[in-house]
Amino acid sequence: MAPTLKRRTGRPTTSVLSLEGIAEAALRLIDAVGFESMTMKSLASELGVAPSALYNHVPSKAALWLLVQEMLMGEVDVSVFQRLPLPSAMAAWARSYRDVFAAHPGVITGIAVLPVADSPRTLGVYEALASALCAAGLPDARIVSVIVAFESFIFGSALDVTAPENIFDSGEDAGEHPVFARAVAARAALPADPADDAFEQGLAALLALLPAR
Amino acid sequence: MAPTLKRRTGRPTTSVLSLEGIAEAALRLIDAVGFESMTMKSLASELGVAPSALYNHVPSKAALWLLVQEMLMGEVDVSVFQRLPLPSAMAAWARSYRDVFAAHPGVITGIAVLPVADSPRTLGVYEALASALCAAGLPDARIVSVIVAFESFIFGSALDVTAPENIFDSGEDAGEHPVFARAVAARAALPADPADDAFEQGLAALLALLPAR
DNA sequence: ACCTGAACACCGTTCAAGT
DNA sequence: ACCTGAACACCGTTCAAGT
Numbered sequence: 001m002a003p004t005l006k007r008r009t010g011r012p013t014t015s016v017l018s019l020e021g022i023a024e025a026a027l028r029l030i031d032a033v034g035f036e037s038m039t040m041k042s043l044a045s046e047l048g049v050a051p052s053a054l055y056n057h058v059p060s061k062a063a064l065w066l067l068v069q070e071m072l073m074g075e076v077d078v079s080v081f082q083r084l085p086l087p088s089a090m091a092a093w094a095r096s097y098r099d100v101f102a103a104h105p106g107v108i109t110g111i112a113v114l115p116v117a118d119s120p121r122t123l124g125v126y127e128a129l130a131s132a133l134c135a136a137g138l139p140d141a142r143i144v145s146v147i148v149a150f151e152s153f154i155f156g157s158a159l160d161v162t163a164p165e166n167i168f169d170s171g172e173d174a175g176e177h178p179v180f181a182r183a184v185a186a187r188a189a190l191p192a193d194p195a196d197d198a199f200e201q202g203l204a205a206l207l208a209l210l211p212a213r
Numbered sequence: 214m215a216p217t218l219k220r221r222t223g224r225p226t227t228s229v230l231s232l233e234g235i236a237e238a239a240l241r242l243i244d245a246v247g248f249e250s251m252t253m254k255s256l257a258s259e260l261g262v263a264p265s266a267l268y269n270h271v272p273s274k275a276a277l278w279l280l281v282q283e284m285l286m287g288e289v290d291v292s293v294f295q296r297l298p299l300p301s302a303m304a305a306w307a308r309s310y311r312d313v314f315a316a317h318p319g320v321i322t323g324i325a326v327l328p329v330a331d332s333p334r335t336l337g338v339y340e341a342l343a344s345a346l347c348a349a350g351l352p353d354a355r356i357v358s359v360i361v362a363f364e365s366f367i368f369g370s371a372l373d374v375t376a377p378e379n380i381f382d383s384g385e386d387a388g389e390h391p392v393f394a395r396a397v398a399a400r401a402a403l404p405a406d407p408a409d410d411a412f413e414q415g416l417a418a419l420l421a422l423l424p425a426r
Numbered sequence: 427a428c429c430t431g432a433a434c435a436c437c438g439t440t441c442a443a444g445t
Numbered sequence: 446a447c448c449t450g451a452a453c454a455c456c457g458t459t460c461a462a463g464t
């Protein structure tokens with residue numbers, strides 16, 4: 001009559017939890033409820049486990065977050081640098097990078113709270129970028145600056161997505177800001193997605209930093 | 214013998230706390246310990262008051278944060294648009310904006326967690342920008358895109374400051390990333406501050422988005 | 427009107443106890 | 446080796462009680 005429901009198979013199964021499974025569930029949860037609401041308790045219940053069980057695999061929430069970051073870095077397409085000429089490759093990489101954030105909006109908040117650290121994958125991306133820029137003739141001393149400028153713009157664009165879209169839609173006091181109100185209205189007439197337009201404009205301008213070929 | 218130390222003056226003083234005083238103390242605390250560690254308790258003890266007393270002046274920590282944001286927006290110099298031609302004015306504004314974040318590094322974290330909302334001062338900045346761009350001949354439909362592109366770059370640059378500077382200094386496995394390692398080393402030889410160099414490069418490139426005069 | 431102190435629900439994390 | 450449940454210090458916020 002003892003409750004012997006658990007461990008139904010005779011063979012001792014390996015641990016229910018795995019680093020990969022935890023990181024994937026964490027990302028799923030961040031996507032669903034945002035970074036701030038992804039709690040060790042909610043993550044544990046998602047995995048059908050007690051919160052304290054997580055600490056057998058991950059030393060802290062911060063370490064877990066680094067795992068998620070590393071996972072996301074793998075989604076950024078760096079193969080373009082081996083297939084395309086520099087300006088196109090740089091543009092493709094930037095779009096891929098931003099698309100990762102667009103697909104996981106909650107993540108950018110986490111990056112601000114716990115900055116991206118030097119991980120194998122992050123350094124791999126930097127090496128691919130530096131190699132392409134160097135091969136194109138950019139002086140060594142300027143390579144990091146160009147990388148940082150691009151990355152700043154990409155991060156900022158991702159952060160911008162977080163901001164409320166209706167920053168001026170409630171035109172109650174539009175009379176106080178007539179020019180800006182007119183610009184906001186005119187923006188809706190753009191052929192492409194307005195949000196993408198700002199990114200594409202900035203990206204095109206930044207491409208001028210690359211050495212002319 | 215009763216402890217009658219408090220209320221030393223006969224005249225009934227007005228409240229010890231004020232909205233301004235609270236916001237200023239909050240910013241001071243954010244600067245000192247970072248956004249995440251600025252707690253209602255620490256803020257209260259800084260002001261010599263019980264935590265619950267703060268709720269007589271501010272409905273929530275989120276509302277308090279908006280107050281701080283609004284305060285900071287006042288430090289951004291928008292007068293340049295009335296004194297300088299467009300490209301110089303835009304550059305001066307961007308530098309001023311970034312300098313505010315540089316002076317208060319903890320703030321950028323808060324902006325990611327609680328995005329900047331439409332406040333009187335924020336809209337005032339947008340109106341000044343839109344007016345200058347419009348007067349320079351930029352089509353209405355592109356004004357917001359250009360503003361967003363600049364702001365994304367500025368926010369991203371501020372976010373970059375948050376990241377650890379030593380992202381490659383510990384050159385243990387520099388052999389795996391030789392080109393990037395060389396670029397990092399060469400960067401130190403730059404005449405200006407390396408961190409500023411990336412910002413200035415990106416800013417110069419973005420200025421190409423302004424209409425040619 | 428404004429402050430205090432106790433209380434509440436919720437965090438991340440630790441640890442003895444079980445299997 | 447890995448999970449549970451209780452516990453700890455800490456959050457933001459509420460509220461009755463005082464002045």
